[in-house]
Amino acid sequence: MSWLPSDEDEPYAEYADHVVRQRPNPKANRPRTKRRPQHDDASTAMVIGVDRGRYTTRLSDAQGSRTVVAARARELRNTAIVTGDRVELVGDRTGDEGSLARIVRVTDRETLLRRSADDSDRVERVIVANADQMLIVVAAANPEPRVRLVDRYLVAAYDAGLSPLICVTKTDLTDPAEFLAHFQALEVPVFLSNTGAFPIAELTEALTGHETVFVGHSGVGKSTLINALVPDADRETGHVNIVTGRGRHTSSSTVALPLVADGSPHATDDTPLGWVIDTPGVRSFGLGHVTPDSILKGFTDLAAIIEQCPRGCEHLDTSPDCALDLALENGDLGDAGASRVESLRRLISEREDS
Template identity: 65%
Template structure:
């Protein structure tokens, strides 16, 4: 028997349904109506990201002298926008910083700098390391592991591309004399710190970090975490050892962390990053490479229009200057580094040869 046969009072076979008689299929993405109107968050607080751990962000709230830390998550309205250590953000929600509380990051301020790297030179997908740093301290060991000129060149390219001032610190000088290695960078005018046996110039290094946001980078096992622990008591960054068979350092720092540096002259911020054995520049515009070699870039202005500055480039003023000895003893080494990087970039699919 049909349904309406038992409902003789209905005028039509199917009766008259009101809205309450109709089953509404729930929205699979939630029943809340969608809107493009976003809250203004006029009461949001300013904060700085200290570190990132599995979708949770450690943030510093407040100005110097009146600060507190809190844990925050990303607001849905940010979508897939990356949030990294050093970012200046705005918070809402429970910003007390009490145990068990969770604030929300609702916006990210414009960044002054952005240090990036890629997996290799053929990978154009960038991996953001840190935001808003204005200095990079490149930590190198004089031995164990052996210093790598090419890796330092890559750090310098990334630093100059991001408009970050580079510094160099050489550790483990009790194992080898770094003088020959450092001659490769004499033409760049980079401030360099060299540790003596049983002594590291911590005060001198700290003076150059005051008032700055300095990101520390270096090959695994060079002593970067040891240096940070000495500069920032209580940092407790894990210290690794170099494998005696392979000569390679073991990765110890697994995440990027921003640490406060206090000195008699003032404060600064130290950003520790995981040690790396390679530093891809797939995200960098090839024209930035020549500008990174500041001693060569000045002479490159004399090159013919469209000069690639590569090894096979005719009438290259840089190559001529090296041949004539105008760049000193290190000129040939610097030019060789430039050629290697330019050749790597020219081999990338779809990459044009850089000009002046």
């Protein structure tokens, strides 16, 4: 005979086997809504640095230009925010020490410079958003210039819609004419500098009105050049190992610096002439995310010849009736052109192998 609780057993009735207890669920009882604030009073700012979940932004409004530190809103937790992004801020936008604004929206990007760890990696590493120029910094010597790496930079620039520039440093150590001959047909603007002496006036004119991302192999003098262009930028500089010939990584994050008339990055009352975006030095630049058609964009000097290739031509040395082979046999391309063809085929082949 089963035992049932009586009225006198009421204090213990809740422990009986036949009693089903309902556990409270605070989340289920919480009112839910998909409506979100419109944030009509949000201010648009430019992200100039990212560090462990905190975003340093440049905000210009009726109160002037100032630096505002922000965190992103919960609804943006799966959205990548990088240097160069235009974001909308709410909350404390005074820029006072200890203040923290909130990023509630990321505006549409005009350009996006990306790279991968290597050509077999399909995971994109976003470097910078909304830049319109790329300054490729190479050294004439110490470390030796790498034609293949510059080709990769050019492919990434054209793929992202950026206009490339080349700055050759340390030209007092060796003549860069042979190296530059590889890119002469591209008509890319070139700037030359000796050790510690940069063409600041010419570079400033080329950078004015643009957001320029600086890229380069470690040890080529990229940080030194930026310190010369933007006094008080205080970018750490390194040296080249005399044994390995490799530079030491100094810049560890991507930072946008204002290029202003008096050369001071702290002159917030002035509108910047442009933006100098420093990136960490790299020894490789993967193009795993780039399509074969985008690779061809980096070789505009070969475009007229490639147009004569048969339909479906892969432009490799094993491709039948490739117009590049005929041009090489006839000597139409010269030594520099032959090197360019080799670079193109190497990039396409490495991508197919990966």
